[in-house]
């Protein structure tokens with residue numbers, strides 16, 4: 644009887660654990676180990692739950708007092724064997740979970756000797772990514788099946804990088820360089836979330852990880868690398884596009900339609916209103932957005948662009964200042 648109850652409870656709980664898709668899609672090698680630990684833990688929990696439920700259900704029916712029975716039960720003074728068992732078995736189970744976790748963590752921390760290294764800058768409330776050839780972007784592009792190591796920096800407060808489909812989280816800590824290894828296994832688009840409450844805009848501190856076929860990634864990174872070294876107009880356009888400026892700003896030369904920030908088509912009037920020379924105004928607006936806040940707009944322009952390499956910043960400013968400088 645006891646055994647049949649345990650089997651039924653165990654089967655139902657296992658079905659709930661197995662058939663309901665609790666976990667996000669698996670898209671990295673690191674996630675495989677994490678999921679394994681998760682399933683080991685779940686198996687242990689299901690077994691103990693089945694055992695305890697069976698004993699409780701069995702006892703409730705088997706040892707129920709008769710309605711007119713007011714006597715005390717027999718006095719019981721512990722059971723040394725049982726006590727040793729219920730101390731030792733959980734200790735062993737916890738050690739199993741601990742050892743499995745340690746193995747997975749150690750394996751997941753290995754980036755591989757020729758991993759692609761990408762610099763990540765986190766700041767209230769945006770992410771910025773810089774690739775080995777200095778291309779910068781607001782979305783993270785990764786080649787599938789290649790070891791990647793993210794090197795994370797925070798410029799203000801604690802942030803935490805998390806892509807649920809990749810499994811691991813890593814804090815970005817001001818004044819410290821932290822690392823996160825990812826080996827993507829599936830082409831696709833995955834959300835990047837900040838998982839450390841970092842201020843008012845925490846909930847919108849999101850971006851996207853785009854996992855691409857290796858050849859497509861190589862072509863993209865080569866092309867963007869060439870564009871940022873090209874003439875200022877071309878380089879500026881590349882920096883503008885890759886860093887997501889168009890998502891928030893209208894700017895005709897880029898064909899962008901973002902409505903979060905002011906239009907960048909009338910920068911001259913805006914500079915005059917701010918009482919600054921055009922180029923200084925534009926540069927300052929990008930590097931230090933809070934220096935002059937356009938009235939009627941939220942203060943949400945990311946400050947991460949101060950991290951742009953100098954040539955890219957110059958090219959971006961030229962691109963925005965436009966015609967009078969480049970003569971075309």
Ligand SMILES: [Cu+2]
Pocket residue numbers: 765766767768801802803837838839840841845848
């Ligand atoms: Cu954050």
